[in-house]
Amino acid sequence: MTSADTIRTAGADLFERRDPSAVDRYYTEDFRQHSPFAPDGREGLRGFIEHLPEGFRVDLVRVLEDHGMVAVHAVYEGLGPEPLAAFDLFRVEDGRIAEHWDAMEPLRSGPDGARPQLDGPTAVTDHERTHDNKTIAAEWVEAALIGGDAHVVQDHVSVEGYVDHALGAADTPRPAYRRLRRVVGEGNFVLTVAEGAAAEDPGRTVACYDLWRLDTGRIVEHWAVVQPVPDRMAHANGMF
Structure with a gap:
């Protein structure tokens, strides 16, 4: 198993x-x-x-x-x-x-019942590219989302057909990413977990889970969940 x-x-x-x-x-x-x-x-x-x-x-x-x-x-x-x-x-x-x-x-649902936060390919492919894709996704988060270097987009993100499924991606400010915590990948999919600050309240820590789909070395699709870290939790282990 x-x-x-x-x-x-x-x-x-x-x-x-x-x-x-x-x-x-x-x-x-x-x-x-x-x-x-x-x-x-x-x-x-x-x-x-x-x-x-x-x-x-x-x-x-x-x-x-x-x-x-x-x-x-x-x-x-x-x-x-x-x-x-x-x-x-x-x-x-x-x-x-x-x-x-x-x-x-x-979860956001469209009028036709569609769930844009979840839509898109689900099959794991390109297993031989797992290591390279994890490296690309981690570099993207570190350089662009944490480091603020917009120039790296040309080396990491597809210039044609990039699809973003993140809630409010087009009109909602994203968190300020501060620290990359984990990178987990298989084939064409890579999940990154980062610690950040809420866009509307920089004093509030949030957990940023981003799923990236890659094709031939470029990021072509993105899904995300952002959850505030509560002031009190049911344990003392932390959210990260």
């Missing part, structure tokens, strides 16, 4: 079958939680699962695996009055989930 298979199977047992005993099967004894609203450890997770609303479900859209790290692009239903677009990141150790991070924001 691959690390991605572990995530899929654990998710099905926990969220579809509502089987709390799956926590013991799929999570390490010292499981570490970074999701801000879920308690730490296996017992904390078990209690969180047991109190999920009846209509809760998770729909997986994209799944990437990178040497024990698994990134998931998904939709969460039932946690609030509207669906949430989410990124989850898992660290799998010896076939069990040892650590989890996530970020969520409201």
Whole structure:
């Protein structure tokens, strides 16, 4: 079973079958939680699962695996009055989930039911380019989004057909990126996790999850979720 298979199977047992005993099967004894609203450890997770609303479900859209790290692009239903677009990141150790991070924001739907924050290709291809694509995406975040060097766009982003699915990408100021935290990639997809400052409130720290699709060495598509880091969390592990 691959690390991605572990995530899929654990998710099905926990969220579809509502089987709390799956926590013991799929999570390490010292499981570490970074999701801000879920308690730490296996017992904390078990209690969180047991109190999920009846209509809760998770729909997986994209799944990437990178040497024990698994990134998931998904939709969460039932946690609030509207669906949430989410990124989850898992660290799998010896076939069990040892650590989890996530970020969520409201899902925007068009009048025809389309979900532009999720649209686009989902198939993982170009596995032989994984290392190069991770390097390109990391350089883009470091140089352009953190360093503010607009000139690097010509070396990293496609000049034709670039598609941005980020919520309000055309008219909403983006956060000020400060520090690249993680880079997880498989083939043509790379997820970067960065720490930033909210555009509307520079004193507020936000978690910036960006998914990049690359083609022949250029970034051609982008999805994103930005979530403020709460002042209080259900644990002391931090969001990063």
